Amino acid sequence: MLVDVAPLRSSPAFAKLWTGTSIAQIGAQVTIVAVGLHVYELTQSTLAVSFVALWALGPMILAGFVGGALADTFDRRKVALATASCAWLSIGTMTVIAFLDVTAIWPYYALAAVNAASATILGATRGAILPRLLPTQLLPAAAALSGITMGLAITVGPAVAGVMVASVGVPWTYLLDVVLFSAAFIGILSLPPMRPEGTRASPGFSSVVESMRFLRTAPNVRATFIFDLVAMIFGNPRVVFPAAGALVLGGGPVTVGALTASFAAGALLSGIVSGPLGQVRRQGRAVTLSIAAFGVFTALFGAVLLTTMLVSGGHPPDGVIMPAIVLAGLALAGTGAADNVSAVFRTTILQAAAPDDVRGRMQGLFYVVVAGGPRVGDLLAGVLATTIALWAPALIGGVLIVAIMLMMLRFARGFQRYDALHPTP
Template sequence: MAPPRRRFVDLSPLRISPAFARLWIGTSISGIGAHLTVVAVGLQIYAMTSSTFAVALVGGLALVPMIVAGVWGGMLADAFDRRLVLIVSSLVGWASTIALVVLSAVDAALAADGGRGEVWPFYLVTTVNSVAATISGATRFSVYPRLLPAAYVSRASALGGISGGIQLTAGPALAGVLVATIGLPLTFAVDAVLFTAGFLGILGLPKLRPLSRTARPGWESLRDGVAFLRQAPNIRASFLVDIVAMSFGRPFVLLPAVGATVIGGGPVTVGVLTAAAAVGTFLTGVFSGPVARVHRFGIAIGRAIIVYGAFVAAFGAVLAAMQTGWFGPVGPEWGQANVVALVLAAIALAGTGASDEVSAIFRSTMLLTAAPDEMRGRLQGVFTVVVTGGPRIGDLYAGVLASLVALWFPPVLGGLAIMAILAVLLRVLPSFRAYDARDPKP
């Protein structure tokens, strides 16, 4: 029977699975702290170095360890109790957040005496944090089909959009306010406190042991995963289109410099612009009722990413207009921001969040429903590498081009490149274009 027509998000996954509800609520709360820390780390390193490239290195240095962690974490999720894997990886992430509190407090004390701490410990600790988050992410999403009937997976993915919107709205906005009021060390400490909710959600899960015999983490398990991917053109295509979007369409590494020199407003502007993307994500989740009636996932994903590229280019156009200097001087204090430019940039980033979430709902549902349970951990590991590693490549792309040309250049070029590449991929990938969720084929 066809699902009823609805406009707003379907909350039934929260009702039929208390374990999923606890995990969803805990992840939403702890994710606020995680995204708070992402923004705070960028502000911390920019304050220490005044370099956008140094901020971009946070993601660049973590890229290879994250790739390894995604692959290894996926194998762990397939071979062991997924609840246990979540517990261990979450505790490692929490410990790294505590280390950020200590490092930031030391740097603040040195800055008060006219000095500065070393930057490399922040790179090291944030890399450990990223590795733990990658393993947790690969494992967390792979448990959804074990907690819910297959028909509810797309609705759970849409609820993930609301959760992500809450995290990305509240976390960066809170970071901007907290950094400006209580300072960086206590801002990192807030993340450590919010972690508790996510951990309780994980503890509330049932045991999630493998349903069938799976090779222990190692070359055999990796070979099995690679062999499956070779025969899964639609899943491979979903990874490819997301890599394109994230590699060329991630302007967030530019925001500390944008807040300081282009639009003005300092940390508050950084929080507002980062949160704007999350508002788009959140609203897409709220109005996600129709997703249960969409079946042509490949077309939906491709068109959503083309729209994403258009909004990225629009954000770059706002920066280009401001960097002409025609609109007057700006400064790093909130009262020195150009409000019109801030509003236009926020609208563009809200559009990127909304279109990216449409793509994410269908990509994650395709992966969870087209893959067998014994492969979900490894494929989610690759998926997590893509959705977390792609932005790191994007950070490097934006940081390098901004340093060589101008802050507006990476988003303008990247947005146009996304639109062109996706138009070509939709033509040359007929299986992906024809994908039908009523007959899911990997």
């Protein structure tokens, strides 16, 4: 039942990369929560918090396509090192202007966009590297270990961010990410040279066109992107967390950290007991069912907010409403567990089915979807929360996700029959 740690024993390079990434991602999650709290503190606007995502979306999409081409053209170790340096510098600059008490919003938007674009290229390059470090049969276990990494990061990072913002302030919270992200360089520097195999791409528009041509002939790879977009666009109510902590559940920044950490706790727990996932052959069907479960738990979170608001008559709470926070946390833990299971299978399908000479570009598109989808979801959630109510993004979005996945079980039959023992794009 427990997670398979064979990838860590099989490849010392993978072990070092995984360790460095685990530490760095904690810092990244600290900053994500801190930026949201900082912008909300400066503007008192949930819509302004969602604009952090909007500013980052365009650069992230461009970075996904360009970064994937770079990873299919140059030494992937060097590409990872360069983009990690850029991400680290953007967080360092954000820390400096926060200590200088800069209250203009646009520098934080701009630096968050640079950081997100750099992280997209870094993630795409790292995803293209992993299948070169491990045999194919260990890729599901490696994906599960990555799920534990992210679960640990989202569990620890937001909780630490909420406490630090409330106690020592935003600038010191940003500085923590500067320190933690430095661990990423340890894993990257330990890698061997990693030039792409097969036909090497050219880092231009023709390379992007070529990758789109491949994607048209790869229905299983394409389905992993489409299914994840459905989940992330309609099931991502994190922008309502600051307002929910202040106006519905009580507790302010500490509640925001606890809600975000609950999602990660579910992902972490599902990763710890992920041993049986490596035996699943029908991985496309597993993706569909896990995203449907994600939708159910998302809707439950919205129902908790709606019920709490009805009971309180829409008035801000005088203190912390602990029963509602516990129920909301359990619902978010369910979404985290379901999302992690989906991610394990989607990652495995992509890495096993895509040839090495297009793997960087497919990983780039994967990170556009993984990172860009939630940002579109942030914007949609901000609009729904502003025009309807704070409960609307989760409740409406969760119901839509379940309905779409039930349709996919019936109509996307080729993806439902995908066989892990005979991976085809």
